[in-house]
Amino acid sequence: MANVAISTELLAQIVAHAQQSPFAEVCGLLFGTPDVIDALERCTNVAAEPARRFEIDPAQLLAAHRRSRAGGPVVIGHYHSHPSGRAWPSATDAADAVADGSVWLIVAGFDVTAWRAVANGAVEGRFDPLALRMGASVARNADVEER
Numbered sequence: 806m807a808n809v810a811i812s813t814e815l816l817a818q819i820v821a822h823a824q825q826s827p828f829a830e831v832c833g834l835l836f837g838t839p840d841v842i843d844a845l846e847r848c849t850n851v852a853a854e855p856a857r858r859f860e861i862d863p864a865q866l867l868a869a870h871r872r873s874r875a876g877g878p879v880v881i882g883h884y885h886s887h888p889s890g891r892a893w894p895s896a897t898d899a900a901d902a903v904a905d906g907s908v909w910l911i912v913a914g915f916d917v918t919a920w921r922a923v924a925n926g927a928v929e930g931r932f933d934p935l936a937l938r939m940g941a942s943v944a945r946n947a948d949v950e951e952r
């Protein structure tokens with residue numbers, strides 16, 4: 806299985822973000838390279854039904870892409886939580902996902918799973934599973950390689 810690397814610190818930040826919102830989905834952007842997540846940004850969920858879906862604040866998304874084009878961190882995907890579900894893509898997620906190869910992290914409780922949005926994915930026709938490779942030094946190594 807393909808994998809994506811993340812530091813234990815970033816993973817803990819995602820779990821903590823989700824725990825602060827027991828009734829509404831939280832979301833955020835992921836930055837790095839296609840195989841390494843080395844930063845994240847908490848975003849506002851502007852979905853009309855935040856208990857059931859998420860939509861990253863378009864202003865935050867736009868700003869992140871603008872920074873990216875100016876040489877800043879590259880947006881590689883995003884995370885969101887399932888407050889009352891499991892860490893698995895929902896039919897709603899599949900319907901909303903664009904098959905652009907981006908990384909999706911889904912958090913439920915202490916479980917975090919990783920996926921890549923692709924055409925004809927193994928799950929819900931849209932997502933291929935990614936193994937999360939964890940390590941404290943991952944982000945630092947990625948920084949060295951990237952900058």
Ligand SMILES: [Zn+2]
Binds near residue numbers: 885886895898
């Ligand atoms: Zn979802």
